[in-house]
Amino acid sequence: MADKNRYSDAELQEFKEIILQKLEKAKEDYELLKSAITQSESNDTQDTSPTFKVLEEGASTLSKEEAGRLAQRQLKFIQHLQGALIRIENKTYGVCRETGKLISKARLRAVPHATLCIEAKSRQ
Numbered sequence: 576m577a578d579k580n581r582y583s584d585a586e587l588q589e590f591k592e593i594i595l596q597k598l599e600k601a602k603e604d605y606e607l608l609k610s611a612i613t614q615s616e617s618n619d620t621q622d623t624s625p626t627f628k629v630l631e632e633g634a635s636t637l638s639k640e641e642a643g644r645l646a647q648r649q650l651k652f653i654q655h656l657q658g659a660l661i662r663i664e665n666k667t668y669g670v671c672r673e674t675g676k677l678i679s680k681a682r683l684r685a686v687p688h689a690t691l692c693i694e695a696k697s698r699q
Contacts, residue, residue, distance in 0.1 A: 579677060582669045586680075591663050594687045598656045601649060608646035612639050655688035671695050 582590070662668040669678050671692040678692045691699070 580670070580675075581666055582677065587663050587666065587668055590668060590683055590687060591660065593684065594656050594659050594663070597687060598653065598660075601653050601656060605646060605649040605653060608642050608649060611642040612646060652688075659688040673698075 669683055671678050672690045673695040674692055676692055678689055682689055682693060
């Protein structure tokens with residue numbers, strides 16, 4: 576059993592459920608970040624003194640830039656999770672792309688989109 580070269584269908588189904596839960600949460604978070612970026616003038620600065628207006632607009636720009644970076648990261652995470660679902664369908668999920676060995680279940684539960692086993696990841 577230690578020489579398995581892929582996970583069973585039941586095991587793949589377990590991982591699929593984990594990934595689908597994470598994917599749903601990731602998409603919700605992405606939508607929140609997107610709405611934070613596109614939100615227009617909810618806290619208007621029109622009646623603020625010029626000095627504070629500049630400070631507030633600067634802070635607003637910084638927070639939109641940060642939300643943009645977070646949204647990009649979240650989108651990348653979503654794409655990795657979707658890739659993991661494709662690997663489950665192809666029955667190649669959980670196989671290290673460098674060593675060809677099975678990635679440990681504990682690692683896949685923690686990082687369900689992992690494509691490298693601990694051994695290969697440490698070498699990077």
